[in-house]
Amino acid sequence: MADHADVADGVIEHHLAQALRALPVGNPGQCALECEGCGDPIPEARRLALLDRGCTRCTECQxxxxxxxVRV
Structure with missing residues (x-):
C-alpha cells in the first residue's frame, strides 16, 4: 500500500511530465518570423525576449x- 510520500511522488512526476510536454518543440532560440496562428509577423521584441525557448505565435495568439x- 502506498503511503503519502509515494502518492506525492506520483503527483510530482505527473506534473513534471506535463510541464516537459508543454515546452516548445523545435530548436530553443529559434523563433518563427510569422505567427502560426494568424500569419502576422512576430514582433522582434517578442522574438528577442524568447530567445532561450523560441516561439511560434504572436503574443495574442499565444x-x-x-x-x-494548447502549448507548442
Missing amino acids: ELADKRG
Missing part, C-alpha cells in the same frame, strides 16, 4: 492558446 491549454 495568450489564446494558453487559455485553451
Whole structure:
C-alpha cells in the first residue's frame, strides 16, 4: 500500500511530465518570423525576449492558446 510520500511522488512526476510536454518543440532560440496562428509577423521584441525557448505565435495568439491549454 502506498503511503503519502509515494502518492506525492506520483503527483510530482505527473506534473513534471506535463510541464516537459508543454515546452516548445523545435530548436530553443529559434523563433518563427510569422505567427502560426494568424500569419502576422512576430514582433522582434517578442522574438528577442524568447530567445532561450523560441516561439511560434504572436503574443495574442499565444495568450489564446494558453487559455485553451494548447502549448507548442
